[in-house]
Amino acid sequence: NAGVTQTPKFRILKIGQSMTLQCTQDMNHNYMYWYRQDPGMGLKLIYYSVGAGITDKGEVPNGYNVSRSTTEDFPLRLELAAPSQTSVYFCASSLAPGNPHEQYFGPGTRLTVT
Amino acid sequence: GESVGLHLPTLSVQEGDNSIINCAYSNSASDYFIWYKQESGKGPQFIIDIRSNMDKRQGQRVTVLLNKTVKHLSLQIAATQPGDSAVYFCAENGEAGTALIFGKGTTLSVSS
Numbered sequence: 001n002a003g004v005t006q007t008p009k010f011r012i013l014k015i016g017q018s019m020t021l022q023c024t025q026d027m028n029h030n031y032m033y034w035y036r037q038d039p040g041m042g043l044k045l046i047y048y049s050v051g052a053g054i055t056d057k058g059e060v061p062n063g064y065n066v067s068r069s070t071t072e073d074f075p076l077r078l079e080l081a082a083p084s085q086t087s088v089y090f091c092a093s094s095l096a097p098g099n100p101h102e103q104y105f106g107p108g109t110r111l112t113v114t
Numbered sequence: 115g116e117s118v119g120l121h122l123p124t125l126s127v128q129e130g131d132n133s134i135i136n137c138a139y140s141n142s143a144s145d146y147f148i149w150y151k152q153e154s155g156k157g158p159q160f161i162i163d164i165r166s167n168m169d170k171r172q173g174q175r176v177t178v179l180l181n182k183t184v185k186h187l188s189l190q191i192a193a194t195q196p197g198d199s200a201v202y203f204c205a206e207n208g209e210a211g212t213a214l215i216f217g218k219g220t221t222l223s224v225s226s
Contacts, residue, residue, distance in 0.1 A: 004157075033213060040218070041218055041219075042203055043203070043214075045213050045214075045215075048213050090158070092157075102148070102160050103158075103160070104160075105157030105158045105159070
């Protein structure tokens with residue numbers, strides 16, 4: 001199993017540009033998550049999904065959109081990039097919430113908006 | 115604000131010493147806690163977890179202690195090695211229980 005994969009690894013955007021961060025997992029996990037991590041900080045939840053066709057907002061959803069058309073894929077869309085969205089983005093998946101709740105993380109996408 | 119926090123942003127130890135990383139949480143409804151390790155340039159990696167009906171759980175060289183009275187969580191690493199150098203995060207499942215709430219992290223530096 002590849003686990004959770006993310007593309008691209010790095011990206012530089014100009015203010016106002018759009019992009020999609022890709023996330024795929026091959027563990028047949030129902031739950032998927034997008035986090036952002038700012039320098040020296042913990043992870044903040046952007047959006048999550050409990051299964052195909054179902055998504056919900058996390059702590060910091062503004063400026064982002066998600067979709068979950070398949071179990072495997074959970075892309076994150078930035079429509080109008082802003083400097084405040086400069087961060088490292090992590091996708092994660094888990095079989096279920098609650099106990100146990102181990103989440104498997106991808107390697108991250110480092111995004112810079114200038 | 116942060117629901118889960120850590121007492122110290124950095125911790126420096128010598129190889130072979132035991133390390134203790136602390137975490138305070140504020141959400142009484144949380145019933146599941148996890149420690150993650152994040153190496154430079156990588157995503158967080160699961161270390162160990164504990165449920166609220168336990169106060170101690172041991173893994174390989176790691177022990178997690180949970181004190182619900184004072185809402186305190188700690189990670190003990192025995193015989194710390196240079197490969198243990200990383201940022202360590204505690205996380206809780208919060209009231210909703212559908213996603214994790216992460217603290218800011220403690221950077222552990224191990225010198226040989």
